[in-house]
Amino acid sequence: MIIPICTLLILMCLILSISQKQHAYVLILAAYPLLILLCKTTNLVDFTILSAFLNMTFVGLLYFKKNRRLASEIKFKILFSSLFYFCFLSAGIALSLQSVGTTELSIIAAQPQAKLALSFIWIAALLWIGSVPFLSTHVDILDAAPSFSSVLFLGTVLVSGGRFMSILAESNLDPKLFKILAFFAGASLLIPPILGLDQKRISRMLAYLLMTQSGLLLLLVLFKIPVLPVFYFHAVIAIPGALTGIRFWKHRQNSDKNWEDFSGAGRKHPFVSVSWLFILSSFAGIPPSLGFWLYGELAQKAVHTEAYWVLPLVIIAIVVSMIPIVRLGVFMFAKPIRHELLQRHQPRQGFLIIACALLIFSTKIICLALPNSHELQNFMLQFFHLWL
Amino acid sequence: MLKTELTLFIPMIAKALFVSHLGILITLAYLHIAFLMFVVSQTGGLYKGSSTYETLLFFIIIDMSAYFSLLLPYSWTYWILILPGLARILFPLAAPYARSLFVNCPTEVMLFILGTTVPIGFMLLTRIPVVCPNFEFLDFITVGSSFFAGLLFLLEKSRRQKAIYLFMTQTALCARLILGPYAVQTQLNGVLLGLVALVNTAIWLYWIDSSKIRFFNIAFGVITLFLLVYHP
Numbered sequence: 001m002i003i004p005i006c007t008l009l010i011l012m013c014l015i016l017s018i019s020q021k022q023h024a025y026v027l028i029l030a031a032y033p034l035l036i037l038l039c040k041t042t043n044l045v046d047f048t049i050l051s052a053f054l055n056m057t058f059v060g061l062l063y064f065k066k067n068r069r070l071a072s073e074i075k076f077k078i079l080f081s082s083l084f085y086f087c088f089l090s091a092g093i094a095l096s097l098q099s100v101g102t103t104e105l106s107i108i109a110a111q112p113q114a115k116l117a118l119s120f121i122w123i124a125a126l127l128w129i130g131s132v133p134f135l136s137t138h139v140d141i142l143d144a145a146p147s148f149s150s151v152l153f154l155g156t157v158l159v160s161g162g163r164f165m166s167i168l169a170e171s172n173l174d175p176k177l178f179k180i181l182a183f184f185a186g187a188s189l190l191i192p193p194i195l196g197l198d199q200k201r202i203s204r205m206l207a208y209l210l211m212t213q214s215g216l217l218l219l220l221v222l223f224k225i226p227v228l229p230v231f232y233f234h235a236v237i238a239i240p241g242a243l244t245g246i247r248f249w250k251h252r253q254n255s256d257k258n259w260e261d262f263s264g265a266g267r268k269h270p271f272v273s274v275s276w277l278f279i280l281s282s283f284a285g286i287p288p289s290l291g292f293w294l295y296g297e298l299a300q301k302a303v304h305t306e307a308y309w310v311l312p313l314v315i316i317a318i319v320v321s322m323i324p325i326v327r328l329g330v331f332m333f334a335k336p337i338r339h340e341l342l343q344r345h346q347p348r349q350g351f352l353i354i355a356c357a358l359l360i361f362s363t364k365i366i367c368l369a370l371p372n373s374h375e376l377q378n379f380m381l382q383f384f385h386l387w388l
Numbered sequence: 389m390l391k392t393e394l395t396l397f398i399p400m401i402a403k404a405l406f407v408s409h410l411g412i413l414i415t416l417a418y419l420h421i422a423f424l425m426f427v428v429s430q431t432g433g434l435y436k437g438s439s440t441y442e443t444l445l446f447f448i449i450i451d452m453s454a455y456f457s458l459l460l461p462y463s464w465t466y467w468i469l470i471l472p473g474l475a476r477i478l479f480p481l482a483a484p485y486a487r488s489l490f491v492n493c494p495t496e497v498m499l500f501i502l503g504t505t506v507p508i509g510f511m512l513l514t515r516i517p518v519v520c521p522n523f524e525f526l527d528f529i530t531v532g533s534s535f536f537a538g539l540l541f542l543l544e545k546s547r548r549q550k551a552i553y554l555f556m557t558q559t560a561l562c563a564r565l566i567l568g569p570y571a572v573q574t575q576l577n578g579v580l581l582g583l584v585a586l587v588n589t590a591i592w593l594y595w596i597d598s599s600k601i602r603f604f605n606i607a608f609g610v611i612t613l614f615l616l617v618y619h620p
Contacts, residue, residue: 267430286448287415303459311456318452319445326444334429334437 031057031152038160042167044096044103044121048089051128054156055082058141061149070144081137085127092120105164110171121168122181129161129214130154132187138214139192142207147243158213158235162228165221173222181222186313188215193284193320202257203246205324209283210239212321216294219310223301227294233363234290238279241356245276248349262328264337272350273332275357277325282360284321285314290364292318410515411458414472417508418451424501428489431497439488446485450475463521470516470567476509477559477582478502478552480533480540490552498548499590506559506586510579513566523569530564547602551592554609558585561616578616585612 031054038050058078062071095117096108108114108121130138138157142150173181189212196208213235220231246257249265266273282289295314302310422444429440450471457465474482490498520526537556544550558581565578592605 286452287418299456299459308460311460315449315452315456319449322448323445326441326448329426330429330437330441333426334440 031156035156035160038156039163042105044089044093044105044108047105047164048086048093051160052082052086054160055079058145058149058153061152062145074141074144077137077140081127081134084134085124088120088124088127092117092124095120105167106170109168115174115177118168118177122165122177125161125165125168126184126218128164129157129217130211131184131214131218132191133184135188135192135211135214139204139207139211142210143201143204147240147247150243151240154210154213155236155239158217159232161214162217162221162232165218166224166228169221169224178222181218185215185218185222186309188212188218189313189317190215190320193317193323196324197320199324200258202259202262202328206242206246206280209280209321209324210242212283212317215317216298219298220294223298223305223307223310225297225301227297230290230363230367231294234282234294234360237356237359237363238282238290241276241279241353241360242283244349244352244356245272245279248272248276248346248353259328259331261338262331263335264332266329266332268337269350272353275354277329277332278357279353279360280325280328281322284325285318286322288361288364290360290367293364293367410469410512410517411455413508413512413515414451414455417472417476417512418447420504420508421447421451424505428493428497428501431494436492439485439491443485443489447472447475450482458517463518466516466518466521469518470513470563473509473512473516474563476505476512477563478506478509478556479530479560479563480537480556481529483556486552486556487549490548495593495596499593502555502586502590502593507583510562510566510582513563514575514579516567520567520569526567527564530560530567534558534560547596548593551589551596551605554592554606555585555589558582558609558612558616561613565616581612581616585609588612 034050034053034057038047038054041047041050055078059075062075062078093103096103096114099114099117100108100111102108105121108117127134138154141153145153192208192211192215196205199205199208217231220228248269249257249261266277278289282291285291285295295318299311299314302308425440425444428443429437450468453468454472457468471482475485478486489501493501534557537553537560541550541553541557544553562578562582562585565581566575570578588605588608592602595601
């Protein structure tokens with residue numbers, strides 16, 4: 001019943017959105033029930049249909065982009081990657097129907113004869129979260145899409161993708177498949193921040209930084225660490241905060257801000273700047289952020305299972321991710337204030353950034369106050385369901 | 389501004405004194421350095437911004453490596469675990485940041501950095517939960533570093549840098565006493581002599597233009613060195 005209503009709403013908004021900007025928010029609201037359903041579904045066919053609707057939402061949101069030519073390119077990229085995604089999912093559905101006779105994810109994952117079907121489904125899952133073989137499309141979308149669309153896009157793929165993959169990883173994974181997936185996870189954790197080092201545009205650097213989350217998510221799923229709700233919460237709070245940070249300073253109409261555009265920004269707006277850097281540091285995984293806590297949980301579980309290779313991986317990922325953030329901090333606090341910064345900024349967005357930083361910090365305190373993982377898991381699950 | 393930082397950081401340092409878990413202590417020590425760098429970056433323009441950038445990255449690397457190395461069951465992780473402590477007490481081989489950070493740094497800020505970072509470094513060294521796997525190598529690097537810092541002290545022309553190098557000759561030997569196979573009393577003596585050397589350096593830096601006080605500082609530094617080599 002809900003799916004047809006959502007579909008109608010989305011189609012209605014798509015038609016209306018061409019001329020009126022406020023319908024973007026209606027579109028996001030309409031996409032929200034889809035996300036809830038997507039997180040709850042355990043059936044492959046349902047997942048395919050719901051994710052198709054969500055992709056339509058992303059495409060619909062791109063109508064609000066001022067630069068129509070760029071928006072068309074992003075739409076093309078989303079449609080192209082969606083096509084690939086549905087090809088892999090369709091192959092997975094066909095093969096699982098042939099070998100197991102069902103499209104229930106948990107049953108397929110538990111069947112040893114469904115190896116080929118599982119491979120296709122895993123590839124689709126990697127594509128969905130933008131893991132390393134499919135990184136560039138996601139980075140392009142994040143970099144160029146309007147911020148509310150980017151927030152919805154990345155938040156959705158991480159939250160629903162994590163749920164999707166955790167169902168797949170619940171039964172014992174084939175050791176060979178585990179090694180391949182661990183390789184992709186490691187590459188997703190390291191390659192984006194390394195590519196981000198060379199970026200002159202802050203939005204592009206940030207897009208690369210955000211894509212490390214796909215690697216962290218994959219590792220959390222592979223090691224079956226019961227902190228996924230905390231990860232989701234972190235993603236949905238920190239992504240808006242991080243992306244809003246670029247939009248807060250309005251001194252340039254063009255969104256392609258470079259390092260120099262942030263000179264002295266910290267001196268002019270210290271609270272917003274510190275909050276924004278804290279949110280970015282949380283993605284990188286530096287104390288006292290929530291990201292550091294997630295990396296700590298991952299490292300402990302990895303040592304417990306004697307997977308010591310995770311530790312250098314985590315250290316390198318943290319250090320490489322922090323290099324551009326520290327540089328940004330130096331530009332913001334050590335350089336003199338640009339005269340354009342004295343006038344133009346957006347107070348509402350500043351409030352959002354500070355609120356996101358405070359939420360991340362308070363969640364970290366809650367995580368430390370509830371050291372028992374089951375207790376924490378239950379707490380966060382309840383909170384997450386309530387929030388959804 | 390310095391008063392605000394002191395108000396914020398005295399409780400943190402006081403808290404660190406009572407923390408027994410090395411991982412938590414490393415986290416607190418990292419936060420302390422991050423805040424210090426935040427202060428320094430705003431004091432000396434672009435050049436200082438560049439040196440704080442390098443310093444902060446250096447501490448991120450060694451602190452994070454030490455934090456996660458705590459989880460590993462290998463004996464060689466000892467050499468990573470001691471790095472955050474050594475870097476904070478300005479051990480010559482572990483403090484490449486010292487020169488660029490302290491050049492053109494306001495004296496108050498410099499004293500603030502030394503006065504808060506060095507005690508935390510000593511605390512980190514005393515809380516290492518693993519025994520040194522190779523004492524001969526430890527002896528070699530500590531005595532060698534002290535000698536190297538002594539050479540730099542003799543070659544250096546800047547009075548401020550001279551004070552830092554004299555301090556480095558002493559801290560290398562303090563690290564030898566703290567980490568070596570000595571009795572607890574000797575380790576405590578090492579920490580106390582290190583703190584005395586810190587006070588001596590602070591006096592030098594504060595009255596940098598007085599040649600009489602500098603003579604006293606050098607004489608006192610030599611006595612401290614003597615006590616560190618022929619420890620009671």
